[in-house]
Amino acid sequence: MAENIYKLEETILKNIGGSENIKSYTHCATRLRFQLINDSKVGYDALKSTDGVLGVINKGGQTQIIIGPAVEQVYHRFAGLLKNQKGAGELALDGASLENSENASNPSKTKVVDQVLAYISGSIQPTLPVLISAGMISALLAIAVTMGMDNQSLTYTTLIAVVNVGFAFLPVFVAFSAARHIGTNEFIAAFISLITLNVFNQQAELNLFNLAVPNIKYMNSIIPVLLMVPLLYVVDRLCDKYIPSVAHFTLKSLIMVVVCLPAMLVVFGPVGSLIGGGLANACIWLLETxxxxxxxxxxxxxxxxxxxxxxxxxxxxxxxxxxxxxxxxxxxxxxxxxxxxxxxxxxxxxxxxxxxxxxxxxxxxxxxxxxxxxxxxxxxxxxxxxxxxxxxxxxxxxxxxxxxxxxxxxxxxxxxxxxxxxxxxxxxxxxxxxxxxxxxxxxxxxxxxxxxxxxxxxx
Structure with a gap:
């Protein structure tokens, strides 16, 4: 065993400005991704010359350190290293935002486009293992069918149901991930997404608070939840500000659902469906013509x-x-x-x-x-x-x-x-x-x- 298994992680931590400069961090298939308070503290040259680091870029509001396939091991060791740092317990893992930092940079200094891209990217990346596993099961089933497997058999039906869950319930995973990324309640976000999938998914003549609920296909569609979660964040913060803390446990989650669910059904669902369908149709038309x-x-x-x-x-x-x-x-x-x-x-x-x-x-x-x-x-x-x-x-x-x-x-x-x-x-x-x-x-x-x-x- 190496004398110090945290050597790479210590070098990374030192050259991104220390634990006090980290707002949030997560990882994807090959990269450690940091949202930092002050990007000017990053030692790019030192990081690029570090053994185990393939490259460093700053894009979409994130400092990204490319590690390669071993990134998950490095990420967990990095988390273990931070737990030993003074005050590191305040750091948010897996992309959850830090709040009320005295040293936090002014959000107005960050380009809106970068913030949007970082939000979309940070919300989608953690869900990719679900897509990949469902896709690979689907691929293996396709091979099995070509080799003679009966696509009417109970085994095939069971496994294809597993695949369908991975894709159909993708909005729930994205809602959870998006909420964690921006620092609001992940379970309320997932709950609202599940409601739209199980109660309001292409049901005719539904009504909520005298508002006609449009007939929208929520399964597979992740844009509506990406639009809804920022509103959930705003409602969450307003509840923190105006509701006495003693009533948070009872009232806060109720208010978040009562406000965000109608907005999801009447506004974000139709708008997200229009955007998603428009993008897909545009790509299909472009690639077909x-x-x-x-x-x-x-x-x-x-x-x-x-x-x-x-x-x-x-x-x-x-x-x-x-x-x-x-x-x-x-x-x-x-x-x-x-x-x-x-x-x-x-x-x-x-x-x-x-x-x-x-x-x-x-x-x-x-x-x-x-x-x-x-x-x-x-x-x-x-x-x-x-x-x-x-x-x-x-x-x-x-x-x-x-x-x-x-x-x-x-x-x-x-x-x-x-x-x-x-x-x-x-x-x-x-x-x-x-x-x-x-x-x-x-x-x-x-x-x-x-x-x-x-x-x-x-x-």
Whole structure:
């Protein structure tokens, strides 16, 4: 065992300004994500040169430290380290906001767009394991059916019900996560979302306080809860301000539900449905009419959106696509880009002279093929520059191929070797074969372009 298992975590804590500079923190698949009181205290150069840190960026109101697949272990050790810090008990874990900090920065200094993006991203990221697990079960069922499993059997019916829960009740998970992210009651948020799903989901002629309740499909739709939770936060704070503390336990939750539920049903539900449906329809129309061009652009830019941690913003669009049509076109961009980045990383491993680049190329290439792409992106492509250009070009060409043949994803999961069965669906196996061909094309082009273009190892 290492003499000090907190060495990496101590270095991170020191270079983000200490525990007193942290407003909140959480993690996603590969990154520690911090909301800090004063971003100027971050030692970017020191963090980037730290063993175990693949990169550091500040985007969407967050300081993001890229760790790679080991991020969850680092996160838990970081939490353990903070528990030993004086006053660290005041820190909010998993994204819950700190309140009433004397040193808190003026919110007006933070760009509204950054705040909105940080809120959406921070609300969606923790729910991705639900989407991925449901998507993978769906993919495995698709394989089983092609191998002869009866899709009318009780086993299939049971497992597909598990998949449906993951997607249909996604708004509940997002509501909980969003409430935790901004610092209001997660269980009230989830409760309101469950009410809309179980009581008011496409029920005709409903009425609440003499307000006609529109007929809205709440299942799979996460935009209404993303709109509702900030109102819940405001009501929560007003209750703290005007209701005596002795009555909080009895009255506060009641008021939050009575105010936010009608707003959800009459305002946020219809508006969110309109926004979500509009975005999904726009993407479907764009990709069906100009598919090769649109998908080529989205695929080529996907590594860049991953660099800035903004690729999660496509999740509401994809969930609405699947809810409306049963499939997603937008996920194709990640299929093309992920395999292109894997190919570029492997080319670095084969072509590099320095052992550190060879090792980084091969190891991160395998990781990109099997799970996540950030180690390849930050360990090879961004650092060596030309492989990133090659990967983007390969992704764009492969995206055009997928757009020409209108390849569809029938479940949501990060495209990699293990999750390719999410492209099994429709009639026959042609869609799956085309998806595999697109992935192979992306990998070969990423490898070939990187190998031909070369790169400098002096940086």
């Amino acid at each position: 100009t598919g090769p061009i649109a998908l080529a652009v989205l695929s080529a830019l996907h590594p860049i959106t991953v660099m800035f941690g903004m690729h999660y913003l496509f999740t509401p669009i994809m969930t609405n696509e699947v809810a409306m049509t049963g499939y997603s076109f937008v996920l194709d961009r990640a299929l093309a880009a992920n395999f292109a980045m894997a190919g570029a990383a492997f080319a670095v491993g084969f072509k590099a002279k320095k052992s550190i680049n060879k090792s980084s190329g091969f190891s991160s290439g395998v990781t990109a093929l099997l799970s996540v792409t950030e180690p390849a992106l930050y360990g090879c492509l961004v650092r060596l520059k030309r492989p990133l250009i090659a990967a983007c070009a390969a992704a764009g060409i492969s995206g055009a191929f997928l757009g020409i043949f209108k390849v569809k994803a029938y479940a949501i999961a990060s495209p990699n070797l293990l999750s390719l069965p999410i492209f099994i669906g429709g009639e026959g196996m042609s869609n799956f074969v085309l998806a595999c061909a697109g992935a192979l094309l992306a990998f070969v082009l990423g490898f070939g372009l990187t190998y031909v273009m070369g790169f400098s190892e002096e940086a």
